Amino acid sequence: ALPILRDGDVDLVVGPMMENDADIVCEQIAEDTMVVMASQDHPVFDAPATLAGLLDYKWMLPATTVSSRQWIEQTFERHGLPRPRVQIASNVLNSILPILERSPLLGFVSRLNLVAGRARVREVELAETQMQRRLGLTYRKNGYLSPAAVRITDIVRARGKELLLI
Numbered sequence: 001a002l003p004i005l006r007d008g009d010v011d012l013v014v015g016p017m018m019e020n021d022a023d024i025v026c027e028q029i030a031e032d033t034m035v036v037m038a039s040q041d042h043p044v045f046d047a048p049a050t051l052a053g054l055l056d057y058k059w060m061l062p063a064t065t066v067s068s069r070q071w072i073e074q075t076f077e078r079h080g081l082p083r084p085r086v087q088i089a090s091n092v093l094n095s096i097l098p099i100l101e102r103s104p105l106l107g108f109v110s111r112l113n114l115v116a117g118r119a120r121v122r123e124v125e126l127a128e129t130q131m132q133r134r135l136g137l138t139y140r141k142n143g144y145l146s147p148a149a150v151r152i153t154d155i156v157r158a159r160g161k162e163l164l165l166i
């Protein structure tokens with residue numbers, strides 16, 4: 001997203017914070033943790049979770065270009081393990097939780113979803129699979145923000161965390 005922002009193709013990005021440079025402004029509005037989740041009655045909860053044990057199940061993850069997927073795959077590799085077996089790759093965020101709660105798949109999603117109670121899923125508690133991330137607004141330092149973009153920034157600044165359930 002940074003190249004299209006820098007080139008002026010988009011004026012504002014709301015989401016995981018990006019590394020900035022002198023021409024880019026990043027404002028943090030929330031912090032979040034990505035965690036492994038599964039349906040409440042998933043067999044992964046029958047015994048204490050281990051990183052290797054998570055490989056016994058298939059996964060639903062975003063596309064390979066998404067940083068959270070890269071992070072979770074690298075986590076397994078750093079521990080000398082193969083990458084998870086991906087059954088479904090989806091970038092449609094509002095489909096992930098309903099699929100997880102009705103399937104035997106594991107997913108890697110925001111812990112904010114648990115706080116919101118948006119689905120009948122549970123966190124698979126394992127320190128190695130917790131990815132901290134900062135969420136915010138990113139825009140060009142000297143770029144023009146339309147009145148609509150300014151309104152969006154005002155809303156996100158005021159209600160940030162509650163709006164970023166992704």
